[in-house]
Amino acid sequence: MTHLVHQRAINALLTDAVETADRAKSRVTHTANTLARQMQEMHGGIWRVEIDHQAGFVLVAPRIETAIKPS
Structure with a gap:
């Protein structure tokens, strides 16, 4: 019985x-995706x-x- 309780x-x-x-992995993914969206807003591109x-x-x-913009 004790073994079962411990298990x-x-x-x-x-x-x-x-x-x-x-x-934690979900928070990291969310944070990285948020940063990517903010960089896209600031700098354009995907x-x-x-x-x-x-x-x-x-x-x-x-x-x-x-990232390569035509001249």
């Missing part, structure tokens, strides 16, 4: 940890977002084909 507690902690990580959570990397940059 349920561990499962609850793991579930909470996954939900917390999912919420901006892209790339996120690599394992590398701890976020890129917000103009798409090459939209």
Whole structure:
């Protein structure tokens, strides 16, 4: 019985940890997309977002084909 109680507690902690990580990833994505929209408003073109959570990397940059303005 004690083993079952411990297993349920561990499962609850793991579930909470996954939900917390999912919420954090969602906030990062939302923030990066918001920044891309703001850069588009300021500078024009279409901006892209790339996120690599394992590398701890976020890129917000103009798409090459939209960044080059004809003379």
